Amino acid sequence: MAPQAKPNKAPKKEEKKAAAGSTPPAAPTGISSQQELHNLYTTHFNAETDLVRLTRLFAAMEKGELNEELLEECPELLEAHQRNLKLKYRKTILERSAKEQEEANAKKGIKTTPAAGSSKGATEPKKAKEEKGEQKGAKGGDNKNTKTYVRTNSDFPSAPPKAKKHDYVIVKDFAGSIMGRLSDVFKTAIKEAFPSVSVTLVLTEATNPKFGDYQCNSAMGISAALKAQGTSKKPSEVAAEIVAKLPPCPLIEKTEIPPAGFINVYLNDQFIAKQCGEISRNGIKLPSIESRRVIVDFSSPNIAKEMHVGHLRSTIIGDAISRLFEAVGFDVLRLNHIGDWGTQFGMLIAHLFDEFPNFQKETPAIGDLQTFYKASKKRFDEDEEFKKRAYQCVVKLQNKEPEFIKAWTSICDVSRNSNNAVYDKLDIKLTERGESYYQERMGAIVKELTDRSFLREEEGRHLMFPTGCDIPLTVVKSDGGYTYDTSDLAALKNRLNEEKGDWLIYVVDAGQSLHFDTIFAAGRDLKWYDEAVKRVEHVGFGLVLGEDKKKFKTRSGDTVRLQDLLEEGVKRSEEKLKEKGRDKEMTVEELTTARDAVAYGGIKYADLSHTRTQDYVFSYDRMLDDKGNTAVYLLYAYARIRSIVRQSGVSEEEMEKYAAANELLPLGHVKELKLAKQVLKMSDVILQVLDTLMLHTLCDYLYTLSTTFTEFYSECYVVEKSEGSSKVNMNRLLLAHITANTMETALKILGIRPVPKM
Numbered sequence: 001m002a003p004q005a006k007p008n009k010a011p012k013k014e015e016k017k018a019a020a021g022s023t024p025p026a027a028p029t030g031i032s033s034q035q036e037l038h039n040l041y042t043t044h045f046n047a048e049t050d051l052v053r054l055t056r057l058f059a060a061m062e063k064g065e066l067n068e069e070l071l072e073e074c075p076e077l078l079e080a081h082q083r084n085l086k087l088k089y090r091k092t093i094l095e096r097s098a099k100e101q102e103e104a105n106a107k108k109g110i111k112t113t114p115a116a117g118s119s120k121g122a123t124e125p126k127k128a129k130e131e132k133g134e135q136k137g138a139k140g141g142d143n144k145n146t147k148t149y150v151r152t153n154s155d156f157p158s159a160p161p162k163a164k165k166h167d168y169v170i171v172k173d174f175a176g177s178i179m180g181r182l183s184d185v186f187k188t189a190i191k192e193a194f195p196s197v198s199v200t201l202v203l204t205e206a207t208n209p210k211f212g213d214y215q216c217n218s219a220m221g222i223s224a225a226l227k228a229q230g231t232s233k234k235p236s237e238v239a240a241e242i243v244a245k246l247p248p249c250p251l252i253e254k255t256e257i258p259p260a261g262f263i264n265v266y267l268n269d270q271f272i273a274k275q276c277g278e279i280s281r282n283g284i285k286l287p288s289i290e291s292r293r294v295i296v297d298f299s300s301p302n303i304a305k306e307m308h309v310g311h312l313r314s315t316i317i318g319d320a321i322s323r324l325f326e327a328v329g330f331d332v333l334r335l336n337h338i339g340d341w342g343t344q345f346g347m348l349i350a351h352l353f354d355e356f357p358n359f360q361k362e363t364p365a366i367g368d369l370q371t372f373y374k375a376s377k378k379r380f381d382e383d384e385e386f387k388k389r390a391y392q393c394v395v396k397l398q399n400k401e402p403e404f405i406k407a408w409t410s411i412c413d414v415s416r417n418s419n420n421a422v423y424d425k426l427d428i429k430l431t432e433r434g435e436s437y438y439q440e441r442m443g444a445i446v447k448e449l450t451d452r453s454f455l456r457e458e459e460g461r462h463l464m465f466p467t468g469c470d471i472p473l474t475v476v477k478s479d480g481g482y483t484y485d486t487s488d489l490a491a492l493k494n495r496l497n498e499e500k501g502d503w504l505i506y507v508v509d510a511g512q513s514l515h516f517d518t519i520f521a522a523g524r525d526l527k528w529y530d531e532a533v534k535r536v537e538h539v540g541f542g543l544v545l546g547e548d549k550k551k552f553k554t555r556s557g558d559t560v561r562l563q564d565l566l567e568e569g570v571k572r573s574e575e576k577l578k579e580k581g582r583d584k585e586m587t588v589e590e591l592t593t594a595r596d597a598v599a600y601g602g603i604k605y606a607d608l609s610h611t612r613t614q615d616y617v618f619s620y621d622r623m624l625d626d627k628g629n630t631a632v633y634l635l636y637a638y639a640r641i642r643s644i645v646r647q648s649g650v651s652e653e654e655m656e657k658y659a660a661a662n663e664l665l666p667l668g669h670v671k672e673l674k675l676a677k678q679v680l681k682m683s684d685v686i687l688q689v690l691d692t693l694m695l696h697t698l699c700d701y702l703y704t705l706s707t708t709f710t711e712f713y714s715e716c717y718v719v720e721k722s723e724g725s726s727k728v729n730m731n732r733l734l735l736a737h738i739t740a741n742t743m744e745t746a747l748k749i750l751g752i753r754p755v756p757k758m
């Protein structure tokens with residue numbers, strides 16, 4: 001966050017050191033133990049220093065102005081503060097999921113004690129909306145090919161709790177979505193069999209092949225709902241009645257009802273053969289979803305401060321989310337909301353004038369911006385005259401005086417260049433739209449809030465208190481300046497109204513969840529958007545930790561430069577490949593491609609394969625391990641499948657010909673079927689990730705896909721050799737081919753470059 005105001009400035013580090021380290025007054029003579037007294041004085045003196053420090057922190061805390069910089073003076077408090085933010089974040093998530101559970105139970109007729117903070121009023125609108133959704137689904141159902149299917153969270157009960165309402169991700173065409181098609185028939189059957197009860201469909205993948213491929217677990221809920229209506233029916237009876245009403249469905253081979261009342265669903269082999277045939281003819285088809293204009297705010301580092309690992313997480317996650325949206329045909333605007341405005345530019349500009357007086361004529365050779373920042377900060381803290389000049393620079397910059405704009409641009413350019421180097425390496429595309437972009441718009445926001453009486457003045461500051469939020473937004477500071485809150489209000493309105501975003505996403509560390517909750521609450525209070533129509537959400541993530549489980553830092557305790565981190569990854573990845581003797585089998589270009597794919601893919605995958613909301617430990621050794629759920633493993637697995645296909649000697653054209661001539665890809669071996677079913681799950685995984693924005697689900701899927709391939713390949717020959725002659729099993733070859741294609745699609749969504757040779 002670009003600090004825009006620093007009212008209760010922390011004392012200079014040097015001052016602090018001097019105070020704590022100065023010699024205590026000499027002890028009076030005549031005391032038995034001089035040393036003891038000396039110690040006492042020292043303790044007292046240190047306690048007093050501590051007291052001053054804590055009082056200052058306390059005062060800031062009371063004003064709600066505690067920031068990380070101030071907290072750095074007290075590491076314990078800083079840690080507690082961060083823990084507190086995280087706990088608050090988790091609490092919100094838990095409360096929301098409790099509320100959802102309560103709503104689901106209410107629908108099933110199960111009574112629960114209301115969760116804290118939930119009310120009747122809160123559950124009702126959702127229900128009404130769901131009913132509206134159902135109607136929409138029924139209406140769209142008239143047209144066979146373009147069904148409108150309104151998904152609700154409960155279609156994927158295994159999904160993590162939701163943060164926001166998701167009812168408006170509308171699937172137009174199921175393409176390969178097995179879950180979608182099964183939901184459709186089960187919903188129809190339930191509605192027909194039990195028109196009086198409204199329950200949410202519970203459909204899951206079977207956890208064990210003993211229970212079939214999928215399971216419908218709605219009978220228990222319906223049985224409970226019927227009981228509440230005065231009818232007694234065992235879940236197994238309910239299940240039987242549902243099954244009796246199932247419309248004919250080519251997907252289903254058979255169903256089974258164990259005594260507990262589950263409905264086990266077995267997929268039809270013909271259907272699998274048909275789907276696989278279609279994929280081998282037409283390629284992987286992802287479900288088609290009603291197009292959305294999505295705005296993804298990610299990466300968003302601050303100028304003048306090096307991009308750090310937190311920004312790296314945002315960059316990797318935000319890019320993968322954007323790629324996912326692009327893959328399903330959304331209109332995506334990738335925004336880099338960089339911190340390029342604020343009072344810190346005063347000291348940077350003043351320093352630039354001194355260090356590079358010629359900056360207007362030639363590009364200043366600032367080199368490392370972090371060093372430049374540190375130097376100017378030191379002067380700012382130590383030199384009153386410089387500080388005064390820095391403030392004047394801020395005013396002149398704000399007045400848009402050309403010389404100052406030029407200086408600001410030069411500084412931004414340096415930062416931009418070093419960030420772009422990182423983006424280029426990682427194949428990341430972003431549109432830069434930093435805080436400065438909202439300058440004029442912030443004025444308009446303040447006017448709107450004032451005119452509509454949303455601001456309250458307190459000690460010269462203009463605050464907004466959004467409904468249900470503990471901490472107000474500081475819209476105007478006492479010195480008349482704007483804050484991070486103001487720019488985010490302006491950005492929110494701009495993205496909703498001017499950019500016409502249907503879905504706004506902010507990929508920012510979980511520590512800022514309070515900030516975003518408050519901003520979004522303000523947007524709703526101001527009626528800028530309706531939650532039922534637009535999805536606006538903070539996609540938070542945990543910290544990056546070092547192998548010591550502490551915040552990721554260099555040995556000397558500095559922030560790790562991303563350039564260095566990437567370089568180190570490349571170095572280690574090359575060493576790894578050489579260790580395996582790959583350099584002897586590949587050309588120099590092939591080795592470089594593989595090296596970079598492993599290094600950058602490894603870094604991305606290590607991040608994406610961890611549950612987003614949790615902290616994760618950054619470890620080169622782990623990410624470059626070729627065993628387990630890692631990018632290296634997947635890249636090897638992928639290259640191996642491609643090589644199996646290549647070595648069969650069957651060309652792409654021959655495969656295409658075969659696929660065109662055979663509508664079905666008949667598969668009989670259990671391992672063939674297992675692999676085919678895993679391939680066919682891709683669409684459902686995509687839909688699930690669209691709902692949750694939890695990319696580790698896609699990683700898990702990929703990993704299972706490649707281990708399933710290994711199982712298949714160890715039992716099923718693609719090329720059968722007997723007595724000098726060899727015969728290619730074309731169905732298996734095509735199955736291998738579509739497995740590799742599926743992997744490629746998924747890897748690309750994750751932003752990982754698949755390489756045909758490793």
Ligand SMILES: NC(=[NH2+])NCCC[C@H](N)C(=O)O
Pocket residue numbers: 001002297300301302337338339488491506508
């Ligand atoms: N719209 C936003 N606030 N986006 C995120 C900005 C992140 C901010 N620059 C930081 O480094 O913490």
